[in-house]
Amino acid sequence: MRARYRDPEVTSLRLRSPTIDLQLAHRSVRAFLDAPVSDDQLTSIIAAAQSASTSSNLQAWSVIAVRDDARRSRLADLAGGQEFVRCAPLILVWLADIGRATRLAAGRRSVLGASDYLETTILGFVDATLAAQNAVVAAESLGLGATFVGAFRNHPDQIAAELALPDQVFATFGLAVGSPDPTESAGIKPRLPQSVVVHHETYDAKRDAGVDDYDGRLRSYNEEHSRTAGWIDAVLARLADRQSLKGRDELRRHLGGQGLPSR
Ligand SMILES: Cc1cc2nc3c(=O)[nH]c(=O)nc-3n(C[C@H](O)[C@H](O)[C@H](O)COP(=O)(O)O)c2cc1C
Structure with a gap:
């Protein structure tokens, strides 16, 4: 809790469990040891993924496991040259997959009219996520x-x-997986205080007041890891304009081309 919030008033949880402890210890890992992710590990990871809730049990997602060096390297190039994508032994690409249901329908000479709507696209994104x-x-x-x-x-x-994604299948995001390199300079990144993100009964924008303190906490975390920005500057830069979307302003066109017009 100390690391997660860096808030002197929030140092422990009254109620804990091994699952919560694991979740609180999360950090993104971008440096990996030269060790494969085994088939058994992959099978367990996917069984856990499939155990998540899924909208109406549609299971409107699929995943592609990429281990091939050359393909990972091409994926890294397409992801802005991010080296951890090239170096991770396993890349899982999570797909919003409406295509499976549409192919089932086609095999039964049926048509899925609802697949044209934004709701169905969102459903695939949510299930995959x-x-x-x-x-x-x-x-x-x-x-x-x-x-x-x-x-x-x-x-x-x-x-x-x-x-080779077929119609109505969209790559929502990837996930680089591997054994963490313990020398990586990264830690538990502090999050906004609960007083900012938790509202009671109705939304209260005055809760934003806690953001300034958090900005300083994230800045000090970043300085420990050779980065400088606070949170507010990073949020404003990330959402500044069309250029800051780095090509993602084209997604509606792409989705239409993939057979997901998302009306
Ligand atoms: C949907 C999604 C996409 C992300 N994409 C990237 C990415 O392309 N490159 C990257 O380095 N981190 C990426 N991240 C990781 C976030 O930067 C990271 O989760 C966030 O800074 C919080 O840090 P933490 O996970 O270590 O707590 C992504 C996270 C999410 C949820």
Whole structure:
């Protein structure tokens, strides 16, 4: 709790469990030892992912496990040259997958009209995301580390081509998985205080008042890891304009081309 909040008033939890302890210890891992993720580890991670809740039990997601060196390297290039994507022994690409249901319908000479709507696209994103986060917790429980790769959405057409994605299948994000290199300079990154993110009964924008203190806490965390920015500057830069989306402003066009017009 000390590391998670860096708030002198929040130092411990009254109620704990091994699962909560594991979740509180999460950190993204971007440096990996030269060791493979075994098939048994992968099977356990995917079983955990499949145990997540899924909208109407549609299970509207799939995942591609990429281990091939050359393909990981091409994926790293498409993700803005992020080295951890090249170096991780395993990349899991989480797919919103409406295509499976549509293919089932086609085989029965039926049509899925609802697949054209934004709701169905969101459903696929949500299902894929819940599964992936379960996978992260499972991987961490096995002593592995992971980092999401949202940057795959910077070049959605090329990612779809690289992974041979069929109609109505979209690469929501990747997940780099491997054994953490203990020399990596990273720790538990502090989060906003609960007083900012938890509202009671109705939304209260005055809760933003706690953000300034948090900005200083994140700045000091970053300084310990050779970075400088506080939180507010980072948020404003990340959402500044169309350029800050790094190609993701093209997603609606891409989704339409993939058979997900998302009306
Ligand atoms: C959907 C998603 C996409 C992300 N994409 C990237 C990415 O492309 N590159 C990266 O280095 N980290 C990426 N991250 C990791 C976040 O930067 C990280 O979770 C956040 O800074 C909090 O740090 P922590 O996970 O160590 O607590 C992504 C996280 C999420 C949830």
